[in-house]
Amino acid sequence: MARLSVQEAVDQIEAGMSALSALMADPSLVSFDEVAGEFERLEQALVARGRVDAAFAWLAESADAGRLVGSTNVIDYLTAQLGISRKEAWSRLRTGTSLFSPPPPPPPPEPSETEEERRAREQSESERAEKARKERKEAQCKSKKASAEILRIIDQELTDLSDAADPDRSQLYNRALSEARRRRPEDLRTWLRRQVTLANQKGAPDLLAAYRRRFLTIGEPEADGSCTIRGRLPAAIAAALKAALAPGERPGANLNDEELEDTRTRGQRRVDQLMTILGAQPSSIGHGMGSVLLSVTAEDIDNLSPTSEFTTNTGDRLNLMDILRLGAAKFDAMVLHDTDGQPLALGRGRRTASFSQRLALFAAQGVCGCPDCATAAIHNDAHHITAWEQGGPTDLINLTLVCPPHHAANDDSHTGAGGRGHLDRCLITGRVGRRAGPGQPLRFNETQAASESAGDRIRARQKPPPAEDDAA
Incomplete structure (x- = not known):
């Protein structure tokens, strides 16, 4: 009986897929608006x-x-x-x-188990099962x-x-x-x-687990002479590598004439940056090697433990051992937040103002400000919410982090031109989100990566605990 039911179901699926394949043989003859709903179904x-x-x-x-x-x-x-x-x-x-x-069976009992211990164990095993x-x-x-x-x-x-x-x-x-x-x-x-x-x-905490699994392999040369690199890097090394490669990702980086049109892909720019790093001392690289930044609240410092971890501008989470391996013995910049998680003031060391602003944006957001985007801060642009051409200042209140794809799709005019949306700041909370068009509601980035920023964790303290079903 089950075989016949499965056979009938498969026959129906096979017939349906054959019909769909025939209908979509030349998609240029099909109206998108007529079939979109059915393909979503x-x-x-x-x-x-x-x-x-x-x-x-x-x-x-x-x-x-x-x-x-x-x-x-x-x-x-x-x-x-x-x-x-x-x-x-x-x-x-x-x-x-x-x-x-x-579930697998429970482990065998200890030979010297007492009657009371046996009853407690059986009760525990029954509840667990x-x-x-x-x-x-x-x-x-x-x-x-x-x-x-x-x-x-x-x-x-x-x-x-x-x-x-x-x-x-x-x-x-x-x-x-x-x-x-x-x-x-x-x-x-x-x-x-x-x-x-x-x-x-x-x-069972194991701070060295990632280091035991580290490896890097360079494959044999292929027909064109190139090699494939595979590896698994601990968080500290991954963060340092991303930070070192990031300055070379911008258009024009590592070119003799930065005014020329840069047709390289981002991946190709990373390779060129790696070559620059391998062929020069850090001090001779004009645009710097990049920095690994930690997003930390005062409460984090008060509650430090061997398993404490901190999010970074590269998207990696570092524990205390990772931080020691990076040699992060002191910090030359800090960000002070208000109770809504927005940067209030900046304390600067030797860094430039633009770096300080990026530091504040990273602390407030951690990732791109668009909904459902987890692009790490180090790969983001600092975007003017009110465009510079329209008189928008380069101040924190008018800046937000946004990844290059979402930046390119942003409507700077805020008019809905081309059916595009735009980034905007909530007048009540100061938080940045995206509107699908003029008059549309703000949607915020609620991803796991965004929730790990210092600003979001400060805001979370003001929220009521999630309902039991939401926490499940």
Whole structure:
């Protein structure tokens, strides 16, 4: 009976996709306005594909499907019969295990366990098993509305979760599915990565974990002589590298004539900056090597602990050991915030005014001011909310961080020209957001990366705690 039902469903999908493929054979003959709504509906309908794929992978393992291709490994069956990569096969199988497999059995009791200890242990194990069962059931329901991309992101990020983590995998998996309802995929990845870090620290803190996993490889020369570089860098080294490369990302950097049109991609500019760094002493590089900045509140300093971490202008989070490795023994600039998280005053050392303003913007925002954007401050432009050409001053009240793509799409006239929106500042809170057009409401950046800025954390103290469902 199940086979016939599955067969009928697959037949309908196959017929529907064939019809769609024929209709879209020449998209120039199709009116976008006529079909846009239906393709949006198709995307929502296909969301269930990720859960279905994971369920089948779990079923294949349960049925020892590897035997069908002469193997004892279900991965061989999935790759051979479905034509997917081993990476995708493992991802589907891990997702299926998270959703459908019962939790592992508890460890065996201690031999010298007393009767009272035995009863307490059994009670604890029973409560833990019941909690895991509920978490798994909730996750199964939520996964029906999660796309394959979302399930893949959750699977990838949870691979770094330690066995001793608190909360455990099933709890974080369930929470991640809840967060997926309100976060874009990129932001969900950032949020979950942070939760994994916190869970690992609570279970068994290991400040050297990232350093043990560090590596850098340079591949063999390809046909054109170029090489592919792969690596995994601890946060401190990653932050230092990003800061060193950032000055070379601007158009015209490292060119003999900076007035010439720069047709290089950002990635190509980074390579040229790397060559400049390798071929010159830092003191001979006119535009500097870049700085790693920390976003810290006074409360952070009061509550310092071995596991304290701080967000940076490069997008990395540094713990105390990372900061020591960078040699950050003193700071030559500071930012004072008001209770709404907006910069009040600047104390400057040897840095220029423009650097001080960027420092203040980083402390207030951390990332691009546009909704759902997590582009790190070091890659952002300082944007005039009221354009310089229209008399807008270069003052903090008129400046905000914005990434180059969103900067290019901003309507400086604030008239809605070309159907574009613009960045604006809330007159009540002073916070910067984006309007889709004149008279449209301000939308703020609520990403995980934005929430880690000093300004946002100060604002968060004024907010009521989230409802239980929101916190789940």
